[in-house]
Amino acid sequence: MAPVDHGAPPGGDAPGPVAHRRWWERNRLWVLLLVPLLALALASSGFRLVRIYLPWNYSRPQIAHASAMTFSQDWRYNSRLTFHRQATIKVRGVTVVDAEGGRRAAPGATLYRVELQLDADPDVLMTGCDIMLLGPDGTRYGVSGAKVDIPGADQPFGIACVPAEAPGPTVDVVTDEVTPSDSPRPTTWTIVTSVALPSAVKPTQVRVQWTEPDYAVLDVPS
Amino acid sequence: MTFTREGLVTVLLVIGALTVGSVVVERLPKAEDVMDQRFVTYGTLGQSVGLRTGTITVTKVEASRTVSSALGRAVTNGIFVILHVEVTAIGKPLSLDPDDARLVALDGRQFGGDTPVSTACGPAQPGVPLECEFTLEAVPDALAGAHVRLPAAATLIVGPPETEFADIDLGITGAGSADLGAQTAPIKLRGPRPKGA
């Protein structure tokens, strides 16, 4: 007559001495899977960060550590049209000037003229970029602040980042279609803009961005 | 329907668990409370208030029944309060919307919003102070002891409302408010300009 073992399930058929089987032994496979499943659950609860916040903010830098780089990004317009934007950006110079574009620096600030050379295929959409200068601590300085108008001076008007006479293709905001420009854009062109920084701060990098989330960071040539 | 002891116990346990659960949920902070939580930094006239976006200083308070800017002229039956504000951005350029400011009277009345003849305030370049005028339409009896609430950044069209504010006591006494309320000399707004320009 076999000894009665209170720990074993009724009719237990394990050969040899029957040990007490705890729940984690009985469910070994699921215990092992517990950690990866928890990790997956945590990751999936972060979907808002990954799918909503990050794509709609400038969160993907392409840092050159040099004064020239090839910038490339895939982007969408109104979630229907998809584009690939690829351009070579070269910082030709960041130099102190007295006036640029009919404006000069405000008291306490110094005006820097920024000259960039862009190379891109004529059919790539390159309109609508933002250019900023970065200080040594990463502070961003924009093109609109700390400037005063020079009375009577002309202020140029044009679509940022592309030649005024041949801007290349643009998206018509009414029809949501790509409209080519009258004359084809040259494969290489120069942009000039200016940023006023506080006089105590020297610019160390140039930031160029078009559509979220990608942006380019290049070094100011020394 | 047959009543068993197990059934009854189950029902009681479920009701008990639901009750405990609803009491616990009631006591926990709600998502809206956390989202609506405000971060206020207090200051006085002439004092720099540090916010995450930069520092804001209300340098002077003026008043008049008539205010004009490049866009036109406005006349009120109450009083226009013009705050001279100095903004210094930190980290990146900052734009403020004077329509977001609110003058809060001692009795809780609020004044501000889409005021006729308002001017812009921005973009302020980091490290270079920008001077702006904030115009609010109010009534003279609300001025004594009033303070002004300024949000840390202009509310974007898309996005959550601003939750960080500077709350600045304008230091207007009863006599001061009578003085301000009686001002009729028209004030001309200059609009945003870098300090010293």
Next chain:
Amino acid sequence: MTEPTPVGDPPPSQDPTHVGGATRAPLAEGENPEATPLAQARKAYAIISDVLSPKRIALLLAGAALLLSGSFGGWDQVEAVEKEAPTVAVGATTTVGPFDVAIQRAYVTDAMGSTLPKSAGKRYLIVVADVRTTGNQPQDAYELKRVVALAALGLAQNGPAAYRLSDGGRAGALQPSLTYQVALAWEQATSAAVPAEARVLLSSVTWRRSSNDGSYYWLDPEPAGSVTLPLRPLAES
């Protein structure tokens, strides 16, 4: 043929000469065995009793009573929204939710300075009102579109534009403790006739949480008053 047993009824009698199982007196000569109303009712009911149990019949009668009560005025509370608004005198103040409004004057004009430019095919109907914000906070004059309407044909869809009489500027935020003289200007197509008099309809709205997105709005417009006043041509001064 055995009929299905309705709940609550006595089991049908097996006697083929008796309907319903009731015991009756022997028939007299010539009398129709189904002439009595009770017997007829019983027979009629027996036919439909499998579909219409007593419970269902009670429900149907209750529903019919509910619908019928409408013809006797029982639904009047729901139909109240269609009724006419009370007449309000010119210059009297009505609270319409965000504002206290007192309608003062009405004008018709083709143009008013640079604020209302002359435009082909268009004229302006203007209502001047004293408006004061209820409550403690500024209220945008835009909300006036929700509470003030003009009964006229050919009006532009986007409602009236609001202007301040103190300086002719656009009315934006209306501050507490201040009574504003506001001019509401509607555009009317010249193809429509100028109304003989201006009939202004005031609706009151409630500040409540919307079930759409959980935010608070001024909702649920209800007629609050109607003001009739003469429509005068605007004298260009």
